[in-house]
Amino acid sequence: MNREISKQLQQQVLAAIQRAQPLQIVGSGSKKFLGHLCDATPLEVSGHRGIVSYDPVELVVTARAGTPLRELEQTLADAGQILPFEPPCFGPDATLGGTIACGLSGPGRPFAGSARDYVLGVKVINGRGEILNFGGQVMKNVAGYDCSRLMVGAMGTLGVILEVSLKVLPKQAAEVTLINKVSLPQALKAMNHWSGQSLPLSAACYDGEQSYLRLSGAKSAVESARQLIGGEQHGDSNAFWQAVKEHQQPFFQSSLPLWRLSLPAHTPALNLPGAWFIDWCGAQRWLLTECSAETVREQALAAGGHATLFRGGNRNIDTFQPPAAGVMQLHRHLKQAFDPDGLLNPERLYPGL
Amino acid sequence: MGDEPLDKTDHGTTPIREPAVAKVTIDKAALLVRLREIVTPDALLFDEEALRPYECDALSAYRRLPMIVVLPSTIEAVQAIMRLCYQHNVPVIARGAGTGLSGGATPVGNGVVLSLARFMSILNIDPEARTAVVQPGVRNLAISQAVAQHRLYYAPDPSSQIACTIGGNVAENSGGVHCLKYGLTVHNVRKVKIVTMDGELITLGSDALDSSGYDLLALINGSEGMLGIVVEVTVKLTPIPERAQVVLAAFDDVEKAGVAVGEVIAAGIIPGGLEMMDKLAIQAAEAFAQVGYPTDAEAILLCELDGTNEEVSEQILIVRDTMQQCGATEVRTARDEAEREAFWKGRKAAFPAVGRLAPDYYCMDGTIPRKHLPYILRRMGELSVEYDLRVANVFHAGDGNLHPLILYDANVPGELERTEAFGGKILELCIEVGGSITGEHGVGIEKLTQMHLQFGNEELVQFHAVKHAFDPKALLNPGKAVPTPKRCSEYRQLPTQDKECLSDHGDKQA
Numbered sequence A: 001m002n003r004e005i006s007k008q009l010q011q012q013v014l015a016a017i018q019r020a021q022p023l024q025i026v027g028s029g030s031k032k033f034l035g036h037l038c039d040a041t042p043l044e045v046s047g048h049r050g051i052v053s054y055d056p057v058e059l060v061v062t063a064r065a066g067t068p069l070r071e072l073e074q075t076l077a078d079a080g081q082i083l084p085f086e087p088p089c090f091g092p093d094a095t096l097g098g099t100i101a102c103g104l105s106g107p108g109r110p111f112a113g114s115a116r117d118y119v120l121g122v123k124v125i126n127g128r129g130e131i132l133n134f135g136g137q138v139m140k141n142v143a144g145y146d147c148s149r150l151m152v153g154a155m156g157t158l159g160v161i162l163e164v165s166l167k168v169l170p171k172q173a174a175e176v177t178l179i180n181k182v183s184l185p186q187a188l189k190a191m192n193h194w195s196g197q198s199l200p201l202s203a204a205c206y207d208g209e210q211s212y213l214r215l216s217g218a219k220s221a222v223e224s225a226r227q228l229i230g231g232e233q234h235g236d237s238n239a240f241w242q243a244v245k246e247h248q249q250p251f252f253q254s255s256l257p258l259w260r261l262s263l264p265a266h267t268p269a270l271n272l273p274g275a276w277f278i279d280w281c282g283a284q285r286w287l288l289t290e291c292s293a294e295t296v297r298e299q300a301l302a303a304g305g306h307a308t309l310f311r312g313g314n315r316n317i318d319t320f321q322p323p324a325a326g327v328m329q330l331h332r333h334l335k336q337a338f339d340p341d342g343l344l345n346p347e348r349l350y351p352g353l
Numbered sequence B: 001m002g003d004e005p006l007d008k009t010d011h012g013t014t015p016i017r018e019p020a021v022a023k024v025t026i027d028k029a030a031l032l033v034r035l036r037e038i039v040t041p042d043a044l045l046f047d048e049e050a051l052r053p054y055e056c057d058a059l060s061a062y063r064r065l066p067m068i069v070v071l072p073s074t075i076e077a078v079q080a081i082m083r084l085c086y087q088h089n090v091p092v093i094a095r096g097a098g099t100g101l102s103g104g105a106t107p108v109g110n111g112v113v114l115s116l117a118r119f120m121s122i123l124n125i126d127p128e129a130r131t132a133v134v135q136p137g138v139r140n141l142a143i144s145q146a147v148a149q150h151r152l153y154y155a156p157d158p159s160s161q162i163a164c165t166i167g168g169n170v171a172e173n174s175g176g177v178h179c180l181k182y183g184l185t186v187h188n189v190r191k192v193k194i195v196t197m198d199g200e201l202i203t204l205g206s207d208a209l210d211s212s213g214y215d216l217l218a219l220i221n222g223s224e225g226m227l228g229i230v231v232e233v234t235v236k237l238t239p240i241p242e243r244a245q246v247v248l249a250a251f252d253d254v255e256k257a258g259v260a261v262g263e264v265i266a267a268g269i270i271p272g273g274l275e276m277m278d279k280l281a282i283q284a285a286e287a288f289a290q291v292g293y294p295t296d297a298e299a300i301l302l303c304e305l306d307g308t309n310e311e312v313s314e315q316i317l318i319v320r321d322t323m324q325q326c327g328a329t330e331v332r333t334a335r336d337e338a339e340r341e342a343f344w345k346g347r348k349a350a351f352p353a354v355g356r357l358a359p360d361y362y363c364m365d366g367t368i369p370r371k372h373l374p375y376i377l378r379r380m381g382e383l384s385v386e387y388d389l390r391v392a393n394v395f396h397a398g399d400g401n402l403h404p405l406i407l408y409d410a411n412v413p414g415e416l417e418r419t420e421a422f423g424g425k426i427l428e429l430c431i432e433v434g435g436s437i438t439g440e441h442g443v444g445i446e447k448l449t450q451m452h453l454q455f456g457n458e459e460l461v462q463f464h465a466v467k468h469a470f471d472p473k474a475l476l477n478p479g480k481a482v483p484t485p486k487r488c489s490e491y492r493q494l495p496t497q498d499k500e501c502l503s504d505h506g507d508k509q510a
């Protein structure tokens, strides 16, 4: 199962450079729906797989990009540890490389941090066909620019990820989810209020009728917070958050376009027609709507956030919200710096990139 | 640039020659005239006496006077200064409080030092969003003090926090004693406004938890003032834990203390802070701060547990137990807040305390996978004998960040050079075991040589390409952080020390 094929992948990139032939980097394809479709020769990285090193006491794991996320999480679970950013898989075969390239994080994000927060180092092939190492396997490392975290969320447009080193953490001893029937404004207020306290809060979402607050930590701490916050205890906390993370909640089983709005957590309810599912304490809001992209983005921008057309809808528009002109120019310069011929996942993130 | 060689205090050894870039097209007098159109006269320093305080940062062995120091107080003025310097190819070096330990803010002779010292306002505190918007010259500790009334604080706490600025923290991605649990600067900053070398004001990050596109916010953290001038920072604030408690454990053997660190983590506990000090550091800190450290111990561990009351109670028992099982000769739990603060005071004063043991000290900063600590300490002991220099060790043990402090006397001919050679060996050791040459102090000018140990030429070329994406004329903090790679003719000629280094370590070690 474990295979090291970085040299082959490098050869493929070099050959593509020779032929000036763009490449589409494919993990398992589970997040194919995300971003623009790019019509280029596939570069299959899923064969480059296996855990390279893992020493639980060091709190660091290094694995090849094609390693299935499930396999990695199982190995960590066997040692009582987790990926604290709880990456969604969106499919049984999702790979570590695809997860990092997309930079997606799950329900724990507002409390534990995001995918990029846990990346310590990467090995990549850049658009010149060079194998480069950035960061490392240690917690702290400020030598050179932070090109590792730059790869997170770059959708494979800056390099083919070969290996990733991540910080991992012990799984918390106890977990409880509390349900309260409240309105959206009440839910937002409560989530942000509790987040500002010294409490073992680890996730908070709202499904349109009820708020769900997850507590994780030492048994005694979870118990005392449970009493303080109050509410009905969920029968299967783990299964509930798994379903939120993987979009298996009834809300997500819709054919309407699905938007992801990333907003300041305490932003009041936006005036956009459609159905909402609020996660991340209010900082990540899912919206099913037929509204135009301009309308959705205008409101997201006014609130200090941005909106992504996550799934469905008209894929011919910019699915990711283009940044301000000055920032966009830096994007183009960075793309030029890593992939001068524009061969890696062209257009996957933004047109012309 | 670099007409004037960099002085190494009074000892004048190897001058570092900076790479040649575009020729400056304005002289000092003309530049002053133009700058007076932008800032008031009190914001310009240009005679030698006034420039003197800016000749170095806390790596004081390297000094050089800048041409001009300018202290603007508005973003518009920063933009205008940058546009002017860009137009005339004048190098610009940003400066916060000058507490940097790697020479990052060292001036260049024909350049302008742009001090952010007058950007001292806290612009907004939003307790509900748990964020604060601050100007770059605000001191790290001042943020926590200003938000304490809301039971919030800014988590990263470098030992220099009473002096260092948030702008400098972003530039260095600074850490502190609480990083293992609460992260580095990069984990605690939401949004940064920068002015690029051509004078453009750009916002990176947002008030939401992420922004679309590349993570330029991550890239700017730790970029050592080479990509842009940080002119505003939105920081994330953390609720003050209900309770924090410190356990002090003493060991008669450094290796036992090293094992105990791993065992605490294996028990599933992530302490708020986990610090180690060796005998020389303990004795120095105790003599300096009288905080009640056991001076006969070979090593002490300070393990801070924070969170809810119940959680902390539970964890203290586990930690005490673990320490004892690992052979601690003494385990003490701080009785009250005063004793807790005393335990930390000793640790935070360790640098100046060790500094009193000798005329000079040299603070190193490397990281290692924790399991190699016993090996590293043993080798360091051997090297200490070999180089005939004493070394004290303070260690962010939780995250594998070593701070060996080498004691020397700069007035003894050759001793500084021996110290630097010893320091270089320590960094080589860090790389040998899979670590890094800097955990939080940055590369600056200090570790340019060792960058070749950690990175191959292709990575160095890539770093230069990143720099080029932001600053194509290479005017912002030139000659720092990234040495000139072997094959990079389009960039510049090699500085002397790089040449020497390349012949030894031209290729990256495994």
Ligand SMILES: Cc1cc2nc3c(=O)[nH]c(=O)nc-3n(C[C@H](O)[C@H](O)[C@H](O)COP(=O)(O)OP(=O)(O)OC[C@H]3O[C@@H](n4cnc5c(N)ncnc54)[C@H](O)[C@@H]3O)c2cc1C
Pocket: B057, B058, B093, B094, B095, B096, B097, B098, B099, B100, B101, B103, B104, B105, B116, B136, B157, B158, B159, B160, B163, B164, B165, B166, B167, B168, B169, B170, B171, B172, B173, B174, B175, B176, B177, B224, B225, B226, B228, B229, B230, B231, B351, B352, B440, B441, B477
């Ligand atoms: C006693 C002592 C203890 C220390 N302890 C720690 C510690 O525990 N952890 C730690 O991480 N560090 C520590 N340091 C190092 C130092 O304090 C940090 O690196 C700090 O962040 C530097 O901040 P400063 O404002 O002094 O920056 P300066 O020294 O003025 O500048 C540092 C670098 O940042 C750049 N810079 C400064 N301001 C800006 C800006 N606004 N925009 C762009 N670039 C800028 C400069 O060009 C330079 O490259 C310690 C230093 C001392 C002297």
